[in-house]
Amino acid sequence: MGGGASGIAAAISARRRNASVLICEKMPGLGKKILASGNGRCNLSNDNLESSFYNPASQAIVSSVFDRFDKDAIRDFFRSIGLRMYSEEGRIFPVTNQSASVLKTLEMELARLSVDVKTGFDVSTISIANTGEGFVVSSRSSGTVMAGSVIVACGGKSYPAFGSDGNGYRFAERLGHSIVEPVPVAVPLTIKDALCHILQGQRITVTARSVISGRESRKASGELLFTKYGLSGTAILDISESVSIAVNRDGAKDVDVIVDMVPFIEEAELADELARRVSRKIPPDEMIVGMLPNKFAMALKDLFRTKGPSGAAKAIKNRPFKVLGTRGWNEAEFTAGGIDSSQIDPKTMESKFRKGIYFTGEILDVNGRRGGYNLAWAWASGFVAGENAADA
Secondary structure, X not given: OOOOHHHHHHHHHHHHOOOOXXXXXXXXXXXXXXHHHHHHOOOXXXXXXXXXXXXXXXXXXHHHHHHHOOHHHHHHHHHHOOOOEXXXXXXXXXXXXXXXXXXXXXXXXXXXXXXXXXXXXXXXXXXXXXXXXXXXXXXXXXXXXXXXXXXXXXXXXXXXXXXXXXXXXXXXXXXXXXXXXXXXXXXXXXXXXXXXXHOOXXXXXXXXXXXXXXXXXXXXXXXXXXXXXXXXXXXXXXXXXXXXXXXXXXXXXXXXXXXXXXXXXXXXXXXXXXXXXXXXXXXXXXXXXXXXXXXXXXXXXXHHHHOOHHHHHHHHHOEEEEEEEEOOHHHOOEEEEEEOHHHEOXXXXXXXXXXXXXXXXHHEOOOEOOOOHHHHHXXXXXXXXXXXXXXX
16 A cells, blocks of 8 residues: 555565555555655665664664665665666665666566556555455545555655655554654754845855754754755755754754854864954955855854954854744655554564554654665565565
8 A cells, every 4th residue: 555665665575475466556656756756866775774873763673674674685676676776975876866767667577577556546444354354445536455464655744745645644543553743854944044034045065953952962064055934955954853853743942053154164263264364454244255155254244243253253163043943744855753663563564453454664653864764764664564464
């Protein structure tokens, strides 16, 4: 149930064990989120695939799944269906740099195995068959199908336009599963700050850290993009998980992002350089030229008027931005939260509450860092679920 990454992997895995398989997908075609992943390049895994890169609550089930289907198995799987890959700083991409290549090879394997696919099948209920064995999967408009086992691979809530709207949580709750409140992660932050307005559209390389109730939570280096609503860019996306959980799930108010706008120079060296420029009578609106884009010189000119070189250096290296919230599901790459992973058998992906029902991928409270970790989890958990559903 679900034709995304984990659903397709589960279908192929089960069919290779000679099970009769049907993919039920609500969208007109399979793998819409696969096509969008990695900015269209599909970062499908990582060379350093360990449970420590996932949220703490999920690490036991992640370790169990990777013990059965690890990074080498993921690579072997894709090689077996004709996809060639390369590694870029540990991130695994198709050599074509096109996510369409990943989806096409998966679809070719589904066709080779004669896996049946029903698109436009928007599942409304999963119920136990009248015989007491197996299940009836009903859609809103496309009838029903009978199944001995059901693999629920509906995804989380990110990118709802691609079919992930959180509908699968309802099925899990009806079986008695607990849902950890889903929040958007790898998501831009909403911030009301004059600097964001003035520098809208500017991109710089920074080090950013999230500070929640006075305690540093996450730190990352990368690109920062100033926007009309706040901050985005890879550095912000990489620290957004702790921020989103604090703001959206816990209702925290004291949340800040501290940005080092010139991470290539130490604070003392920057203070010395600014002092040298003061001695040369460089005007305030030109003080930072050559270290940041020219627009920053105008935006920061008041800083140089009110603080000495040491104070200005400290402010540039530790610029705080108060977080008001995050952008929504349409802009989030992943979901944090979902079905409590402790209620799933970590060896089989089967529900501990209902034999014959399996859960895989983003629908579970499993989320990894950016860099191929979430797709790796989708392939691995789907493959393990498919094998066990076929053997049941």
